[in-house]
Amino acid sequence: MEIFADIWNLVFIRPMVNSLIILYIFLGSSFGLSIISFTVFIRLIMFPLSMRQTKQMKAMSLIQPKIKAIQEKYKNDRQRISKETMSIYKQQGINPVGCLGPLIIQMPIFIGLYQALYITLPSSPENLTQLYDSIYGFIPIINQAIPIDGNFLWLNLETIVGSSDLYTKISLPILVAASTFLMQKTTATPAMDDRQKSTNRMMLWFMPLLLGYFTLSFPSGLALYWLISNVIGTIIQLLITGKIQNPFNLNSKLIDEAPDIIIENENKNTTIQEKDQDESSRNVSKNNRRSNRHRSGRTKRKQGRGGNQSNK
Amino acid sequence: MTLFNKLLFTCLFISIFLISCTGNRFQGSGWSSPLVDNNEVFIATIDGELISIDLTSGKEKWRATSLDDQNGKYTSKAIYSKPFVFDEKVFIGTPAGRVLGFNRLSGLDEVSLQDIEEKILMSEESYGPIIVGNIILLNRNKIIVPSSNGEISIFSYNESEMFEPTCNFKAKDAIWTTPIIDPNSNQIIFGSMDGNLYSIDEECKLNWQYNTESSIVGTPILDKNEVYFGTLNRTFYSLNISTGELIWKFDNAKGWFWASPIMDSNIIYAPNLDGSIYALRKNNGQIMWKYDGKDPIVSSPVVINDFLIFVTKNGELQVIHKESKRKLGNCDIDHKIYSAIENYDDMIFIQVSDGSVRGYKIKKNGNPDELWAKPFFTPEDDDRNNEDWDPSC
Numbered sequence: 001m002e003i004f005a006d007i008w009n010l011v012f013i014r015p016m017v018n019s020l021i022i023l024y025i026f027l028g029s030s031f032g033l034s035i036i037s038f039t040v041f042i043r044l045i046m047f048p049l050s051m052r053q054t055k056q057m058k059a060m061s062l063i064q065p066k067i068k069a070i071q072e073k074y075k076n077d078r079q080r081i082s083k084e085t086m087s088i089y090k091q092q093g094i095n096p097v098g099c100l101g102p103l104i105i106q107m108p109i110f111i112g113l114y115q116a117l118y119i120t121l122p123s124s125p126e127n128l129t130q131l132y133d134s135i136y137g138f139i140p141i142i143n144q145a146i147p148i149d150g151n152f153l154w155l156n157l158e159t160i161v162g163s164s165d166l167y168t169k170i171s172l173p174i175l176v177a178a179s180t181f182l183m184q185k186t187t188a189t190p191a192m193d194d195r196q197k198s199t200n201r202m203m204l205w206f207m208p209l210l211l212g213y214f215t216l217s218f219p220s221g222l223a224l225y226w227l228i229s230n231v232i233g234t235i236i237q238l239l240i241t242g243k244i245q246n247p248f249n250l251n252s253k254l255i256d257e258a259p260d261i262i263i264e265n266e267n268k269n270t271t272i273q274e275k276d277q278d279e280s281s282r283n284v285s286k287n288n289r290r291s292n293r294h295r296s297g298r299t300k301r302k303q304g305r306g307g308n309q310s311n312k
Numbered sequence: 313m314t315l316f317n318k319l320l321f322t323c324l325f326i327s328i329f330l331i332s333c334t335g336n337r338f339q340g341s342g343w344s345s346p347l348v349d350n351n352e353v354f355i356a357t358i359d360g361e362l363i364s365i366d367l368t369s370g371k372e373k374w375r376a377t378s379l380d381d382q383n384g385k386y387t388s389k390a391i392y393s394k395p396f397v398f399d400e401k402v403f404i405g406t407p408a409g410r411v412l413g414f415n416r417l418s419g420l421d422e423v424s425l426q427d428i429e430e431k432i433l434m435s436e437e438s439y440g441p442i443i444v445g446n447i448i449l450l451n452r453n454k455i456i457v458p459s460s461n462g463e464i465s466i467f468s469y470n471e472s473e474m475f476e477p478t479c480n481f482k483a484k485d486a487i488w489t490t491p492i493i494d495p496n497s498n499q500i501i502f503g504s505m506d507g508n509l510y511s512i513d514e515e516c517k518l519n520w521q522y523n524t525e526s527s528i529v530g531t532p533i534l535d536k537n538e539v540y541f542g543t544l545n546r547t548f549y550s551l552n553i554s555t556g557e558l559i560w561k562f563d564n565a566k567g568w569f570w571a572s573p574i575m576d577s578n579i580i581y582a583p584n585l586d587g588s589i590y591a592l593r594k595n596n597g598q599i600m601w602k603y604d605g606k607d608p609i610v611s612s613p614v615v616i617n618d619f620l621i622f623v624t625k626n627g628e629l630q631v632i633h634k635e636s637k638r639k640l641g642n643c644d645i646d647h648k649i650y651s652a653i654e655n656y657d658d659m660i661f662i663q664v665s666d667g668s669v670r671g672y673k674i675k676k677n678g679n680p681d682e683l684w685a686k687p688f689f690t691p692e693d694d695d696r697n698n699e700d701w702d703p704s705c
Contacts, residue, residue, distance in 0.1 A: 143545045
């Protein structure tokens with residue numbers, strides 16, 4: 001097990017801790033700015049993964065009616081359900097773990113950053129010796145920067161939120177909860193049935209409250225990271241989904257790359273993609289329309305293949 | 313999966329995630345070293361208690377509990393400062409920035425420094441205001457209290473057995489070192505996390521300061537007209553205490569100088585977090601040899617007869633011959649150790665972060681022989697009390 005811990009430290013913790021300290025040095029000894037800039041940097045690096053995850057989640061939600069229809073149709077044959085479901089995934093070019101993949105890749109980075117913050121801002125004097133194990137001691141300026149000054153705006157970043165002054169104790173949990181709510185709201189995929197809708201609604205409120213409560217037990221530095229991460233995540237999500245204007249046409253890119261979803265009804269075949277196109281055409285520019293026209297050709301071809309398959 | 317199960321699963325996942333990420337990092341383990349005085353061992357513990365133990369038998373004589381929990385205002389916490397004995401009382405500096413005195417025979421609370429409490433107490437969770445360095449006596453009627461809010465305060469002991477504030481000096485950052493006093497000039501010398509070594513007089517006026525540009529954690533040592541100390545910038549210094557001018561510096565270490573050095577026969581033994589003990593010539597700072605203990609050393613070593621004795625951070629007690637550098641004995645305590653070793657005759661006493669104090673007799677061949685191991689957990693039904701406390705070596 002020790003070797004895994006060593007690899008973990010080498011690959012994630014040490015680079016993160018040292019980056020945070022170097023940013024701290026170059027940002028005028030402000031650890032708050034160091035956390036903010038590092039969180040922005042990490043979020044930008046993971047942007048392609050976030051985009052891919054959004055795309056996969058969207059695609060998954062679009063084929064849900066079809067999956068449900070299969071489950072209804074073959075409710076006594078589990079094997080058949082699984083076979084048909086897999087066949088739909090294959091047909092639509094969806095990887096069932098595709099939504100989880102980016103999440104799984106992101107998780108170690110977030111956990112690593114979380115741990116790096118703990119190490120860099122030790123909560124007790126002896127924990128400062130842990131920092132020694134994580135720094136690149138051969139860089140003199142890093143040794144000189146220690147201990148890190150945890151004061152930022154009205155916050156002391158190493159102090160537990162629950163033990164801080166009343167203003168911090170109230171403001172930080174509320175900010176974390178509100179930003180988590182926004183993040184949840186922007187990432188939630190549309191529910192197809194009432195049960196899912198009710199679950200989504202419950203999670204939308206439950207998660208922010210839970211995280212707001214947990215914030216009271218953590219140092220302000222972590223709460224700041226959580227808050228900034230949520231804010232950036234929300235902005236990225238809004239850019240991807242086209243709810244705010246963006247200079248990179250991320251929304252059209254998302255639509256271009258989304259798999260074509262074919263929903264098979266009893267009497268006719270329709271593509272969700274067509275509906276999607278209708279919706280997106282309201283928002284996207286002329287360039288986007290050109291790209292959609294190009295893709296609609298692909299849709300038609302696939303529609304044909306889908307039709308053939310269903311006839312077999 | 314029902315809605316309830318989903319919520320339960322989410323709750324469980326977040327809890328496991330947060331716990332696995334944070335562990336018990338909020339719990340400090342302290343590094344108060346035991347004090348041996350008149351056949352008694354006084355130990356200020358991880359749980360925020362002061363215990364008196366009979367040196368020979370290891371039996372507990374009395375225990376002052378919850379030092380920082382009076383009126384339900386404070387939570388008990390690990391203690392960093394070493395106890396000190398004065399006027400038949402045992403004093404302790406607490407993590408909440410208070411100094412408390414107890415009758416050394418009964419353990420009853422006798423003296424409390426309210427002034428210090430008001431001045432230093434700022435917060436409970438941050439390690440800002442706690443007393444980390446040891447409190448020391450000055451001229452038999454004053455005490456010097458270093459604090460991690462950067463203040464050095466001097467108090468005088470009056471006839472009504474209360475301490476009165478005399479003066480204080482504020483450094484730019486926390487003070488974790490124990491102040492040292494030059495007996496000839498009565499100047500008080502201490503290091504700060506702001507990178508300065510300060511010299512002040514009895515009235516808290518600055519004599520000189522020397523900037524190393526790196527934090528000073530280990531307490532300096534004095535010899536005649538020179539002061540010796542290490543920094544986190546992997547450099548060890550010698551300064552003239554009259555002028556504060558640099559005499560020599562040694563900068564070939566690979567890690568932080570964290571623990572306090574010791575001196576014996578014109579040799580300075582400086583422990584380092586790179587796992588080595590550096591033996592430096594006192595007069596010019598040249599390295600004579602270094603011994604690789606193979607694990608960071610965060611506590612100060614001791615010399616007994618021909619033996620250099622130290623403990624590593626991960627709990628290995630090592631005895632080496634100071635001439636031949638041969639390892640003569642060791643003992644695997646197998647728990648983290650941050651506190652300095654207390655030396656009394658040919659015995660040593662160590663506080664271990666598992667919540668125990670261990671006593672060892674160093675035999676003539678250098679082998680450590682465990683006298684006793686004393687867990688000091690409360691309450692009595694604490695599971696740790698049932699652990700096997702057989703000698704570790």
